[in-house]
Amino acid sequence: MARFLKLTDADNIVVAIETLNPGDVADGVIATARVPRGHKMAVAPLAKDDAVVKYGQVIGFARDAIAAGDWVHEHNVYLHAFDRDYAYGAEARPTAFVAPARRRTFLGFPRANGKVGTRNYIAVLTSVNCSASAARFIAEEVTRSGLLADYPNVDGVIPLVHGTGCGLDINGEAYELLKRTQWGFATNPNVGGVLMVGLGCEAFQIPRWMDAYGITEDTTFRTLTIQEIGGTRKTVEAGVRAIAEMLPVVNEASRRETPASELMLALQCGGSDGYSGITANPALGIAVDLLVAEGGTAILSETPEIYGAEHLLMRRAESREIGEKLAGRIRWWEDYTARHDMEMNNNPSPGNKAGGLTTILEKSLGAAAKGGSTNLTGVYDYAEPVDVRGLVFMDTPGYDPVSATGQVAGGANMLCFTTGRGSAFGCKPTPSIKLASNSFIYERMEEDMDINCGDVLDGVSLAEKGEEILSKILAVASGERTKSEQLGYGDSEFVPWSVGATM
Template identity: 45%
Template sequence: MGLLDIAKLPTAENSAIRMHESDNVAIARVPLSVGATIVVAGNPVVVRDNIPAGHKVCLTAIAAGSAARRYGQAIGRARVDIAPGQHIHVHNLAFEDHEVGFEFPTREVPYPAPPAIMPTFQGFVREDGRVGTRNYVAVVAASNCAAHTVDWIAESFDPASLPANVDGVVAFPHGEGCGHTIGPDTEQLRRTLAGVLNHPNIGAALIVGLGCEVNQIDHYLGPNAPRSKRLHGLTLQSAGGTRAAVEASRKRIQEFMEEMSAEKRVTVPASKIQLGLNCGGSDSFSGITANPALGVCSDMLAAIGASAVLAETTECFGAEHLLVKRARNREVAEKFLGYINGYKKYLRQFGGSFDDNPSPGNKEGGLSNILEKSLGASAKAGTSPMMDAVDYAETVTSPGFVFMNTPGYDPVSITGLAAGGVNLIAFTTGRGSAIGFPNVPVIKIATNTSTYKRMQDNMDVNAGRIVDGDATVEQVGQEIFDLCLRTASGEKTCAERLGHKEFVPWRIGPVL
């Protein structure tokens, strides 16, 4: 059934959605009751179980040990014989950590030529050529010992009394910076904090430490400075304690803001957008509505030379063979697989599995395992070639679709995206995840109308209109693209209005 055929009122023909002609399951658009008849691709099926909206109904008999298929891909094997009309979920569908064959690219995909007509937005041009969608002062803690102080500094500024063209003073407290093993963990933290200090949405920055932590502020100053101007560092020990550090920081920030107030938004090409792609609190509608619509937006950005950055390594497992085929060349494909295999090794240290990723809320929303979740999650990246693959918090420099190695845990994932330089984030959710970021606007896209209506304070876009029959995937994708341009020009998102500021660096090693 095509989404354009879906009517508002449920009928036998539109009560379930099949994503691919080879699928032997369909997704209940509305709750299905025992004895009801649905018609999929002209074939009637009598419902044998009460099936919640978003959950899977069997279309054709699946023998025990045989694959259930959604999106044209295997999403697990039947634990028992499953009859047409039965509910398919964790009780009768087994996760299988299956090996898939890879079709590596044999060609080199060129970067797209500039379009004849380039969309624009109003942004802050930085000295390195990047463009900010906001103009904040960042106050970054070098370690947990300075976390309270940076919060105090930021909170001491009245948002209503800021100079023109300054969006605010934002704090970046965290629990890291000491008790680390020296090596990859400290290197990743430093890369993350440096990415925040030098973010295009940051007009000036302070790095604040205690003075004796592992993560010394000297790493961010002098020849190692992540930015060439408007960067200041101090420690509580050298300043004379917390109150003195707050007062010294306030004076320096006032000086910075006087300079920043002279900066104005100017018209810039939309190719300067770097959009982070994330999902959280997913449900079975995620892969039908919000994620494919965001994929349309991602393709539109890639076509004009902007960047769309797909995160969440854990939610690419099961879809990696599809992404490998889309790599720009063999080198990018191998880099991407290197992150997948490195994550497998990382999980094995703790006896974990990729299938530990789906949360109770994911499963309540109809997602049975990580394979099903990943196939829907990867749709956020559209259909464009994968032009590059980068590590957590690594600066994104490539146009087009880029992959970033991050956990699936939302606050850690969007922290990596932001540290990599994305100046906007689009976040799809079926369960209503409430999240944002201190200096990057986060656009929240609801996968279903029920969540959108219940949480309108949190949601910017209702992609549930697709299954309601009120819009197509392409129309909602265009809506997201247009909202990206308006948001980049200064329009506030729901997460910004609510004051969300989640910042959680990824700690990969032990606590000492």
């Protein structure tokens, strides 16, 4: 028997769980062509310009007539603009919270500001790309020296370097984005101490940044500039001394039992495929619903990858203002891509298409499933501090490292990343749990994947998988190492969003 899925009664396609060959029968229709696994087959005839429907939603339009049994993909599907009913708040419902006595816990690092970390790092930040190498040298020297062995509560010293900081308008949007991002990482609850390293002559001046946030140097916040200290070698030596002085203070933090409500979970997907919206993403969405019921927070992002599904989020907005703010960000992206001679359907990527995704609408409908079914409680600009609980949305690009950087700057102390093609990603200071959408990639890349969601296609319920994901989140939040942490990922994934001209 051919294995396939018809996701709703309104769909006029089915998804091949395994490859359909000519002559195979799916939903009573004989396949007329080979349909690769994860791809779509028409189960009703479509005339030219008819809507192709998956998840009960429009994902594109027939380029020409499509016969029942045909393979449905980019060769015979195109996209054009059409109206979607935003109906702000029409489906918002009161959240059913778990009774306090039954709420789950994890072992976290309580901070003086009331936040709770899942890791305890010292971060070496940089004001400019020109000080990036020095920051790396400092972190490498501390690690190589063996100093950390005496401080078991410190997870490590991490260089968080970037490629900008100069050649930008200090009164412009690019500066503001970098300023917010740097502050967000410096105050992320997974960071116990910060060393900020600059060159000295850059546009992003450390004293100006400190003044903006009322920062002063203390036992867990220090700064250095290469030009003032007298070169790279002296800066590295001074940086190592500063961290050596910081280590005993940062090591004083210890894990304490903490309500799951203190978790702020970043949601990411990368290398998505035709299974992502059926297995990993909706399973993660159930974990999100469970976390929100505990009083926790989840951050959905990647604005270009909810395009075409934004109306579903707006219907769950707790207020019209929240829905309208999300609509405004969608309009900004439409204008942004048009100004750069692009279009929103430039996404999906070649890998997404090879995995069965045909249009951005199809990809977005699957990606938005990560947000579960709970109310949308807030919409944030990139790297803004998230200050409400529940499911929120942060405006970010779809490019995973940039998007995740914004979420962590917003305060995320955990991250879940779904993938169908096998994305290689890790994050510091926030641990990243990898969820495979299919068993093929889980088995092929088991050293990179934390959870296999492919068994949903074999009968494991989404509810069971959602519980498994939340259990893993709590275990990792308590100190269990993810696969990406074991491999050493995270030092190169700090990528602030660079908007505007490089001067």
